[in-house]
Amino acid sequence: xxxAMSRRTVMRSLAGAGAGAGAGALGLTACDPxxxxxxxxxxxxxxxxxxxxxxxxxxxxxPTAAPGTPSAxxxPTATGAxxxxxxxxxxxxxxxxxxxxxxxxxxxxxxxxxxxxxxAGLAQAIAAREPVVLMARPDQKDAAQKACGAAVEVVPVxxxxxxxxxxxxxxxxxxxKVKGVDFNFNGWGRKQQHANDAKVARAVLSKYGVERIExxxxxxxxxxxxxxxxxxxxxxxxxxNANRNPGMSRDQVEAExxxxxxxxxxxxxxxxxxxxxxxxxxxxxxxFVAPGVVxxxxxxxxTPADVWSRSADQARSVLKNATDARGRKLxxxxxxxxxxxxxxxxxxxxVSSYMNFYIGTKGVYLxxxxxxxxxxxxxxxxxxxxxxxxxxxxxxxxxxxxxxxIHCATHDIPAIG
Numbered sequence: 001x002x003x004a005m006s007r008r009t010v011m012r013s014l015a016g017a018g019a020g021a022g023a024g025a026l027g028l029t030a031c032d033p034x035x036x037x038x039x040x041x042x043x044x045x046x047x048x049x050x051x052x053x054x055x056x057x058x059x060x061x062x063p064t065a066a067p068g069t070p071s072a073x074x075x076p077t078a079t080g081a082x083x084x085x086x087x088x089x090x091x092x093x094x095x096x097x098x099x100x101x102x103x104x105x106x107x108x109x110x111x112x113x114x115x116x117x118x119x120a121g122l123a124q125a126i127a128a129r130e131p132v133v134l135m136a137r138p139d140q141k142d143a144a145q146k147a148c149g150a151a152v153e154v155v156p157v158x159x160x161x162x163x164x165x166x167x168x169x170x171x172x173x174x175x176x177k178v179k180g181v182d183f184n185f186n187g188w189g190r191k192q193q194h195a196n197d198a199k200v201a202r203a204v205l206s207k208y209g210v211e212r213i214e215x216x217x218x219x220x221x222x223x224x225x226x227x228x229x230x231x232x233x234x235x236x237x238x239x240x241n242a243n244r245n246p247g248m249s250r251d252q253v254e255a256e257x258x259x260x261x262x263x264x265x266x267x268x269x270x271x272x273x274x275x276x277x278x279x280x281x282x283x284x285x286x287x288f289v290a291p292g293v294v295x296x297x298x299x300x301x302x303t304p305a306d307v308w309s310r311s312a313d314q315a316r317s318v319l320k321n322a323t324d325a326r327g328r329k330l331x332x333x334x335x336x337x338x339x340x341x342x343x344x345x346x347x348x349x350x351v352s353s354y355m356n357f358y359i360g361t362k363g364v365y366l367x368x369x370x371x372x373x374x375x376x377x378x379x380x381x382x383x384x385x386x387x388x389x390x391x392x393x394x395x396x397x398x399x400x401x402x403x404x405x406i407h408c409a410t411h412d413i414p415a416i417g
Contacts, residue, residue, distance in 0.1 A: 084174060084175065085172050085174040085179075085261070085262030086172060086173045086174070086228070086230075086262050087170070087172050087224070087226045087262055087263055088171075088172070088173055088226070088228045088414050089227055089228030089229075089288065089291075090288075090358070090359040090412060091228075091289075091290075091359045092228060092414055093361055093414065093415040094130055094360065094361045094412045094413060094414060094415060095413045095414065095415040096130065096131040096132065096133055096412075097126050097130060097132045097133070097358075097360065097410050097411065097412055097413075098132075098133050098412075098413060099119065099132060099133070099134045099135070099162070099164050099409060099410055099411075100134065100135045100159045100161065100164045100167065100197075100409075101134055101135065101136035101137070101140060101159065101162065102115050102119060102161050103140060103161065104160065104161065107160070107161055111398055111401065111402070114397070114401075115162070115398040115399055115402065116144075116147060116398075117398065118395070118396045118398040118399045119134075119399070120144075120147040120148045121394060121395070121396075122365065122394050122399075122406060122409060123148045123152045124148060124149055124151065124152065125363070125365060125392050125394050126358075126360055126363070126365060126410070127148075127149075127151040128151065128363075129360055129361065129362040129390070129392075130360055130362060130363075131153070132152045132153065133152075133154075133155055134148060134152050134153070134154050134155070135154075135157040135159050135164075135200070136155070136156065136159065137156070137157070137159060138156040138158065141155075141156045155207075157200070157203055158196045158199075159196055159197055159200060160195075160197040161194065161197060162399070162408075162409050163222075163404065163408050164409060164410060164411040165220070165221045165222045165283070165408045165409065165410060165411050166185060166188070166220035166221050166222050166408070167185055167194075167197045167198075167200040167220075167221075168200060168204050168411040169181055169182050169183075169201045169204060169205055169210075170183060170221050170224060170261065171412075171414050172213070172261060172262055173414065173416060176416060177416065178210055178414055178415075179211045179213050180201065180205045180210045180211070180213065181213045181215060181260050181261065182201040182202065182212050182214060182215070183201070183215060183217055183218060183219040183220065183221075183260075184216075184217070184219075185197065185200070185218070186198065186218050186244065188220065188277045188278050189218075189241060189243025189244050189279060191243070191277050192277065208413070213260060215256060215259075215260040216256065217239070217244075217245055217248075217253065217256050217257070217260065218239075218244040218245055219238070219245075220238070220278065220281065222278060222282070222283045222407065223238045223239055223278075223281055223282060223283075224261070224282065225282045225283060225286065225287055226263065226288065227288045227290075227291045227324060227325075228291070229291050229324065229326055230262075230263050230265055230324075230325030230326070231263065231264075231265045231267065231288075231325040231326075232257060232261065232263040232265065232267065233267050233269065233282050233286060233288070233294070234266060234267075234268060234269070234282055235268075235270065235271025235272075235279070235281065235282045235285065236250060236268050236269065237271030237273040237279045238271055238278060238279040238280055238281050238282070241273065241279055243279070250268065254266045254268075263325070264325045265323075265324060265325035267318065267319070267322050267324075268318070269282065269285065269311075269314065269315045269318055269319075270314045270315075271285075271311060272307045272308065272311050275307050276403060280311060283355065283356055283405075283407045283408070284297065284351060284355050284356050284405065285297050285311065285315055285353075285355060286319065287357070289386070290385055291328070292324055292328040292329075292330060292331060293330070293331045293333065294319060294330055294331070294332055294333065295333045295335045295355065295381065296312060296315060296316060296319065296332055296333065296334050296355075297312050297334075297335065297337065297353045297354075297355045298312060298334040299312065299336075299337055300336060300337045300339055300340060303337075316332060319332045320332055333381065335354050335355070335377075335378060335381055336377070337352050337353055337374070338352055338369045338370070338371030338374035339371045339373075340352065342369075342370060342372075342374075343369040343370045343371055344369065344370035344395075344397055345369065345370070345400050345401050346401070347401045349401060349402060349403040350397075350400050350401050350403075351400050351404065351405055352367075352369055352400065354366055354378040355407075356404070356405025356407040357382065357405075357406055357407060358406045358407050358410045358412075359389075360389070360412075362389055362390060363389050363390045363391070364382045364386050364389050364390070364391050364392065365392045365393075365394055365406050365410075366379065366382060366391070366392075366393060366394070366406065367393070367394060367395075367396050367400060367405060368394060368395050369397075369400075379391045379393060396409075
């Protein structure tokens with residue numbers, strides 16, 4: 001691997017590598033915001049609010065009812081958004097899943113082929129159960145289509161890397177419509193140049209004719225976890241940070257989050273600053289599996305304590321005393337990591353947490369690390385909370401070796417109605 005930046009290793013500045021190369025990495029990858037690229041590969045955005053192509057796929061029936069419904073039209077900016085705006089839970093019905101094709105050897109080096117196989121395999125698994133759109137550079141579109149197969153729609157767009165969770169807008173419901181909050185992606189606090197990925201949010205909104213909600217906050221989709229009922233989990237390290245929101249206090253950030261996303265209760269976890277490229281996104285630490293129920297990462301027994309296990313300890317202490325937006329005490333279910341001696345993946349950057357799973361409309365996709373006992377236990381936990389969905393283990397050693405996971409590589413667009 002060359003010019004790589006990892007979640008679990010010392011970060012290096014790659015500012016001189018050039019935006020065209022998309023130098024740097026979330027895990028092995030990452031970015032920086034300037035302008036907005038299109039989804040047809042031409043380099044020009046269509047007029048605001050005008051889709052460039054018809055919507056892909058149609059909504060399918062959700063296994064569980066979506067909590068809450070939008071009831072009023074709101075202003076297009078974050079400031080003064082009414083309570084009707086709602087950030088839905090991932091387990092609600094999806095219109096489609098959006099992914100991105102890793103493009104650069106400058107980011108992944110010799111691991112690029114393995115990572116592409118992982119992305120293609122994940123796209124295929126999800127596409128068997130709901131529509132998937134994968135963005136790929138125009139000159140890589142045909143190769144990506146061949147790798148992913150006909151069930152995945154590959155669209156030409158100049159992307160830098162695979163981390164769609166962070167580059168695609170965060171979608172909310174308002175006035176019976178889906179709208180997208182553009183969180184001004186800046187390469188995880190300007191740790192990595194990704195000038196093309198910085199344009200993805202506007203491009204996706206333009207393609208599908210989705211209204212853009214502006215906010216002054218800089219953040220990424222992996223920073224946020226919601227129950228769909230007004231509760232937001234977030235790590236302070238990933239957003240109350242001078243590399244994203246200089247001069248803003250936690251109270252100011254919280255107020256803006258409530259306006260932009262329509263949430264009413266923010267539960268703050270400390271996180272970890274400066275030890276990985278994301279500054280410890282919440283989606284590798286703790287996730288909702290139902291209203292009032294969270295699963296929390298737990299280190300494998302005997303593993304030496306480190307900043308990550310201490311972060312989980314701190315999160316546990318907060319969550320066990322927390323109530324959600326509806327006043328319920330949270331049930332905290334710990335999900336232990338696999339035995340590091342039994343996993344098939346390797347490397348200092350390797351993320352062996354089960355937390356970075358993705359909840360699809362008909363399936364739940366979680367990593368298969370190679371520790372059969374731990375893998376099967378994680379699948380059983382997911383089945384308990386998602387009994388009507390298929391539990392789909394996916395081998396992602398390449399992606400995990402770059403410090404990411406399944407959730408990092410996917411982004412859901414919700415369906416309304």
